[in-house]
Amino acid sequence: MRDGMTARDEAEARDEAKAEREVVAAALIVDGRLLLARRGHPPELAGQWELPGGKVEPGEQPRAALRRELREELGVEADAGERIGVDVELPSGLVLRAYRATLVSGTPEPLEHTGLCWVDAAGLRRMQLVAADRVWVPALCDALTAG
Numbered sequence: 001m002r003d004g005m006t007a008r009d010e011a012e013a014r015d016e017a018k019a020e021r022e023v024v025a026a027a028l029i030v031d032g033r034l035l036l037a038r039r040g041h042p043p044e045l046a047g048q049w050e051l052p053g054g055k056v057e058p059g060e061q062p063r064a065a066l067r068r069e070l071r072e073e074l075g076v077e078a079d080a081g082e083r084i085g086v087d088v089e090l091p092s093g094l095v096l097r098a099y100r101a102t103l104v105s106g107t108p109e110p111l112e113h114t115g116l117c118w119v120d121a122a123g124l125r126r127m128q129l130v131a132a133d134r135v136w137v138p139a140l141c142d143a144l145t146a147g
């Protein structure tokens with residue numbers, strides 16, 4: 001045990017460290033199309049498409065983080081649902097996880113991205129996705145074709 005820390009402090013610190021390592025990403029599907037967002041930064045990812053989302057803050061639940069990110073990035077209220085696709089280990093040590101999301105209110109706008117687009121399964125296969133997201137294409141296409 002670390003000096004001055006109780007077992008509960010340590011458990012919470014572990015939980016926080018774990019939460020800090022997760023990036024949540026939204027598979028937001030409306031009318032059979034998936035929303036993609038184009039990154040403007042960092043330079044090595046600029047111009048590539050991703051699922052909107054971001055890092056979970058310490059003490060934050062992943063689905064709450066996703067709702068916050070969609071509010072900040074797109075200006076919408078959304079619900080976060082089931083996981084989709086596999087966990088992806090990012091080179092930075094973060095773990096990237098995708099969740100189904102449903103739109104509750106608002107129209108997505110690119111408040112922090114350089115653009116948005118809605119794609120069906122064929123469109124998704126043509127997009128230049130950030131490398132980490134490419135493993136999700138089959139699962140996302142299944143979700144799109146399942147209606």
Ligand SMILES: Nc1nc2c([nH]c(=O)n2[C@H]2C[C@H](O)[C@@H](COP(=O)(O)OP(=O)(O)OP(=O)(O)O)O2)c(=O)[nH]1
Nearest residue numbers: 023024025050051052053054055090096130132133
């Ligand atoms: N949001 C998101 N990030 C992704 C995806 N795929 C992927 O490799 N990433 C990476 C890019 C970044 O290294 C990291 C998330 O960073 P971010 O910039 O979106 O996080 P954030 O909104 O919390 O922003 P920041 O304040 O840390 O800049 O995960 C994805 O589909 N969505």
